[in-house]
Amino acid sequence: MSTTTAPASATVADAGYGSARRRDPVLIGLWISLVLVAVVWIAPFVFIVFTSLKTTGDVMTTGAFTPPATVHYQNYENAWARGDFSTTFTNSVIITFIKVPLGLFISAMAAYALARMRIIWGKLILLIILFGTMIPFQVMLAPIFTVVNSFGLIDTYPGIILPYLAFGVPYQVFILHGFFSVIPRELSEAARIDGASDITIFRRIFLPASIPVLAALLILDFVNTWNEFAMALVILQDAGMWTLPLGLMSFQGQFSNDYGQLNAAIVMTVLPATIVYLIFQRYFVSGLMSGAVKG
Template sequence: MLRDIRRDPVLLVLWITLVAFALIWVAPFVFIVFTSLKSSGEVMASGAFTPPMEPQPGNYVFAWNRGGFDRSFFNSALITIVKVPLGLAVSALCAYALAQMKSRFNRVLLLLIVFGTMIPFQVMLAPLFTLVNGFGLVNTYVGLLLPYLAFGIPYQVFILHSFFRGVPKELSEAALIDGASHLTTLRRIFLPIMLPVLAALMILDFVATWNEFAMALVIMQDRNMWTLPLGLMSFQGQFSTDYGQLNAAIVITVLPAVLVYLIFQRYFVSGLTSGAVKG
């Protein structure tokens, strides 16, 4: 590898550019982690990227207790754990039906679904709140789950539809001839080969749901129903000058999403590539 880089100047430039961009992306995380382990005095006295001389792991305990993150963490975990697999299941069923079942309305339905991915959700916040409030679902888990599903499913259907269209029809046709139902065909034939795509979509959906702020701010007005981003906003407003605990709260908020990505990262590139180019 090193020999190839030395022989090819273009490859060398690409590697240097890649390393430079990687450092730019990693630098904020290094700053946040280092600052979360420093006292307020050390934060002011030391440089931004200087490792803590006397680590203060107690910042995490203080931030957790003072910010009341136990309730907001539970709310975010519950909503994400329910929304992500449910959204993927509905998206897989819809994408399979549009790609494998013959109907003259398939293209129209697909265009309507894709149109849903083109609407910025910020434009829909006011009518969305009116609709949720009309059903009496403000400050409820269902009131937040339903909009999350509505805005997440169209993108997933679009990706999975391309994947299903790329799978040879002979596989599903042979199973149907043998007497298998469409649900059995989806579960036993398509599901094993679509796991990388589902894993990639799960990562994207988990991160998007875990970090979502605007819809949660509009719908969850009761403090006991706040998700982690809302709890972090409140903590930042109260303890904006305590940089150690503030950055510890940031680490607490983003750590679950980072762990999920690290666990499933090997499926990420291959899964998105499969869903994007097939069909």
């Protein structure tokens, strides 16, 4: 028996090894493609970081991707002071750290109510909310300005946070509604038998289960809010209320020839969003895939 089994096992192993070898060119091609794409995406960031650490003379005399011979950290100090980035950074932090958690909390509650609670015209309400994802906010800038101005909220934090919420919540409700819909009903029904209310079920079952989705939405919402420019330009007209993108625009207009400081300002503007992405990136793909699946 052993004499017949061994050759068969060897044949299967050889077949698997041969199949793996046949797949090698495909895998090599895939890796080459991924490396090329990574280089294309990383190259501008390398250029910006290297330039931010050079003097203007070094930028003119050295190659774009040549590391700085002498690291010039003063570019960051000078750009921070000359561009008044302490003010714009504080405004961006206040707006983003209020809007993002508040928007996620409102979206999670709305998605839970529409997915698991019996609401009259619930499907119609969901369709109306999802209609908000189809409207580009750029075409609504003039009406938004009129409404915000009529409430006297121009150059205020509520004046910019409320429109951000209005255009951010529908997409988040769509993703979270899809995720909540596939959670087994037995979990919530068992909790109801034990006397749990909807608030308790939402807080102890659905919120912990949706952490990957919430983390993915947090990344998207943080980056979009942190980098948003057009709506902030319309509503925040006082320089003392500007966010970082507006401050960077002003700095670029004043010091466009000082390449070292200009690129240092760019690095300081995008660094917080990059840090947030790196912290939560392991949840990003799994979270969006979970939210995109419907039962």
